[in-house]
Amino acid sequence: MNDVAAIHVFRAVADPTRRGILDRLADGASPVRALVEGFAISQPALSKHLRILREAGLVAVEKVGRERHYRLQADGLRAVADWVRHYERFWTDRLDRLGDYLDGDE
Amino acid sequence: MNDVAAIHVFRAVADPTRRGILDRLADGASPVRALVEGFAISQPALSKHLRILREAGLVAVEKVGRERHYRLQADGLRAVADWVRHYERFWTDRLDRLGDYLDGDE
């Protein structure tokens, strides 16, 4: 749907804090208040990261009372998965050639 | 071996020009002179991108006469592939649920 988001996905996951946020959300949705505990940054800084992740289509928000519950939208990472898959042959090929001499793979 | 490089890999692939360079090198090694043709940037700009890709361990250089031949070192992308694989279950699970309880492990 939002194809423009895919353009921003690579930039979104380039930051280690944002990857940490995604990792945290992989365990389940969370309000901002709980999220900010896990990172040594201020709440506004976290909110800016969340905005970037939102605009990249990697997270979704749901208003619950006065909280905003963020949850992972991992299918936005398909753009990354599809991209990197093109290069997978470069190390699986090498593994195959190695397999000519050694019978086991990794 | 170079584990520090993995830290920089995500940032290296965040730039569309650098992903273009990797894509170009997937077709085979190339001197800088030939590479610069494919991009609407100056030669020094390209050299700076190549330095970043080098430091991320994604390309390797070989001196051939007065040229420097760059080739892809795609196994550096394993860090990205491994990272994104953790999230793959989020969309494969959803696909599985359409069928039955086919349980995929890691």
Add this chain to the structure above:
DNA sequence: CCCACCTATAACCGATCGGTTATGTGTTGG
């Protein structure tokens, strides 16, 4: 030998990044 070629680096520039503090906006409990 030396000049032209190939590439890297230096120096600089505007834009963007990731952080801060201050403030605005909406919501809920007492």
Add this chain to the structure above:
DNA sequence: CCAACACATAACCGATCGGTTATAGGTGGG
């Protein structure tokens, strides 16, 4: 009703990014 809470946004700051032009350094051909 209103004060405190939860979060987003604004305004600002130094650092880094991605680009440029200028130049240095190494190599090979005439």
